[in-house]
Amino acid sequence: MIFFDDQEALPCGARERRQVERIREMADRGYRTSRRLKRMFDELEIRPEDIRSLEDLERLPVISREKLIEMELTEPPYGGFEDPAAPVDRIFISPGPVYEPHLSESDVLWARAYHAAGIGPGDVALNAFLYHMVAAGLTFHGGLRRVGATVVPSGTSGTEAQVQLIRDLAVTAFTGTPSFLMAIIQKAGEMGYDFRRDFKVRKACFAAEPLQPSLRERFEKEFEIDTYQMYGATEVGDVAYECREKKGWHICEEVLVEIVDPATGKRVPHGHLGEVVVTRYNPIFFLLRFGTGDLSRIVEEPCSCGRTSHRLDGIAGRVGDAVKVRGLFVAPSQLRKVAEKFPGNRFQLIVGRTGHEDLLTVRLEAGTTDPGLERSFRDSFREICTVRIDRVEVVAPGTLKEGDKPILDQRTWT
Numbered sequence: 318m319i320f321f322d323d324q325e326a327l328p329c330g331a332r333e334r335r336q337v338e339r340i341r342e343m344a345d346r347g348y349r350t351s352r353r354l355k356r357m358f359d360e361l362e363i364r365p366e367d368i369r370s371l372e373d374l375e376r377l378p379v380i381s382r383e384k385l386i387e388m389e390l391t392e393p394p395y396g397g398f399e400d401p402a403a404p405v406d407r408i409f410i411s412p413g414p415v416y417e418p419h420l421s422e423s424d425v426l427w428a429r430a431y432h433a434a435g436i437g438p439g440d441v442a443l444n445a446f447l448y449h450m451v452a453a454g455l456t457f458h459g460g461l462r463r464v465g466a467t468v469v470p471s472g473t474s475g476t477e478a479q480v481q482l483i484r485d486l487a488v489t490a491f492t493g494t495p496s497f498l499m500a501i502i503q504k505a506g507e508m509g510y511d512f513r514r515d516f517k518v519r520k521a522c523f524a525a526e527p528l529q530p531s532l533r534e535r536f537e538k539e540f541e542i543d544t545y546q547m548y549g550a551t552e553v554g555d556v557a558y559e560c561r562e563k564k565g566w567h568i569c570e571e572v573l574v575e576i577v578d579p580a581t582g583k584r585v586p587h588g589h590l591g592e593v594v595v596t597r598y599n600p601i602f603f604l605l606r607f608g609t610g611d612l613s614r615i616v617e618e619p620c621s622c623g624r625t626s627h628r629l630d631g632i633a634g635r636v637g638d639a640v641k642v643r644g645l646f647v648a649p650s651q652l653r654k655v656a657e658k659f660p661g662n663r664f665q666l667i668v669g670r671t672g673h674e675d676l677l678t679v680r681l682e683a684g685t686t687d688p689g690l691e692r693s694f695r696d697s698f699r700e701i702c703t704v705r706i707d708r709v710e711v712v713a714p715g716t717l718k719e720g721d722k723p724i725l726d727q728r729t730w731t
């Protein structure tokens with residue numbers, strides 16, 4: 318079967334209607350049972366029935382991890398977001414500390430991701446996520462079980478032990494961080510094994526750490542491991558996952574994702590970069606609009622895998638690292654993408670102001686004045702960063718130094 322379930326192929330209109338229903342239900346139930354939500358709604362003079370569309374959610378504040386920690390400190394253990402009468406299966410702890418009364422084991426957490434990666438019955442999966450305190454180990458374990466895989470709960474045991482498990486148990490799939498898989502592969506080499514020839518690991522699903530394209534290429538070409546990225550946050554569970562097309566991450570059916578301007582909490586148009594804000598439909602913990610602090614954008618175009626959900630275009634960085642130009646974020650990771658297209662031309666962005674307008678200047682190193690280069694640079698930049706360059710200043714090679722800031726923000730706001 319291509320999809321985990323038929324929800325993944327819902328027409329977009331039907332998905333949106335269902336999203337609104339679920340959000341309304343959550344607001345309604347939360348208002349009746351959660352002290353925090355009731356207070357929040359009352360202070361804002363909103364009634365649950367005022368939430369009629371996804372846009373209406375914008376009336377509620379975005380809650381960052383820092384804010385959540387603060388709220389839980391003043392109102393332990395769950396900040397008043399919980400239904401105190403609801404039975405809780407398990408409680409996870411993440412740094413802060415943040416306490417999470419968690420969804421039950423029967424939830425589909427991460428199962429969509431593993432299914433999309435082709436993991437299922439017949440696979441023996443090594444789960445190298447931490448199993449104690451945090452949600453990771455057990456929830457990834459649950460997802461693997463849900464798709465029918467046999468799980469080896471190796472957690473964060475040492476690399477030598479992991480190599481032994483992979484060998485003895487004929488492990489076919491790995492889940493954990495990319496850097497840990499690479500450390501295991503290296504250890505296998507030191508132990509005299511040829512990872513590709515001697516072992517059966519052919520799939521890997523990563524989370525909790527960015528997968529660098531160069532590392533991905535090594536896994537896939539050198540070790541013949543098909544790699545997939547998964548994205549989530551401990552407060553809200555799984556959020557998005559890669560399908561076999563590997564062109565963006567499909568948003569899970571159990572969450573609502575908004576891409577917002579962190580300054581205003583309002584949504585930005587599809588395709589624009591903004592903060593990833595997640596609401597998980599949850600009947601016991603009413604955390605509406607959790608701000609992840611991660612930057613991404615929505616890809617609306619249909620995916621050739623047939624899933625109809627919107628996709629996230631990877632994670633472009635953290636909100637604090639990006640600079641806003643004419644209301645649009647430019648993140649260092651986007652600049653690295655531009656740099657990959659122009660390997661011989663170092664560049665630097667200068668953001669200034671003329672009157673009430675932002676002015677974006679690019680200092681571009683080039684040997685000769687090549688109008689073609691300038692044009693293609695402008696086009697690529699616009700395509701990747703969505704922002705238009707106002708002025709290109711061509712400078713001689715060697716003008717920009719290794720340690721120069723990629724973005725100089727010269728605006729003053731006084």
Ligand SMILES: [Zn+2]
Binds near residue numbers: 623624
């Ligand atoms: Zn797809």
